[in-house]
Amino acid sequence: MSYFRALDPLPLQSAEHSKLHEFYARLAEGRLTTTRCRGCGRLDWPPRAFCPECASDAFDWVDLPSDGTVHGFTVQETGVPAGFTGPLVFAIVKVGGLRIFAPILTREPAALAVGGRVRFAPVRVADDPKGAPRHLVAFEPA
Numbered sequence: 372m373s374y375f376r377a378l379d380p381l382p383l384q385s386a387e388h389s390k391l392h393e394f395y396a397r398l399a400e401g402r403l404t405t406t407r408c409r410g411c412g413r414l415d416w417p418p419r420a421f422c423p424e425c426a427s428d429a430f431d432w433v434d435l436p437s438d439g440t441v442h443g444f445t446v447q448e449t450g451v452p453a454g455f456t457g458p459l460v461f462a463i464v465k466v467g468g469l470r471i472f473a474p475i476l477t478r479e480p481a482a483l484a485v486g487g488r489v490r491f492a493p494v495r496v497a498d499d500p501k502g503a504p505r506h507l508v509a510f511e512p513a
């Protein structure tokens with residue numbers, strides 16, 4: 372069966388497709404990491420293979436805290452994509468001085484509040500075209 376890449380909204384996470392594949396390997400281990408530029412020390416989210424400040428392509432991986440604070444969020448109750456169950460919560464979460472856009476996994480979105488505590492909870496999504504597992508960043512109420 373052919374694989375319709377255009378219908379797959381999830382990033383390809385293997386070394387052959389992404390210079391940032393180590394990010395996804397750590398994500399699968401339950402670690403939230405990002406890149407720090409070796410040239411100027413800039414810490415970025417999302418992880419970057421190329422520094423927008425000094426143009427260096429040398430970077431180190433840095434572990435981020437697993438706890439964060441809700442900076443803002445929205446709840447999607449209708450029009451939920453196939454394969455997902457609603458309601459979906461999309462948030463900006465403050466973690467270690469960075470702002471991370473990610474879903475918050477909860478069945479009770481009404482209990483969420485700006486300033487509320489959340490913890491990192493990576494989620495496994497559809498496998499890639501070659502059957503390798505894929506994970507995405509997500510949080511859950513703490």
Ligand SMILES: [Zn+2]
Nearest residue numbers: 408411422425
């Ligand atoms: Zn830099």
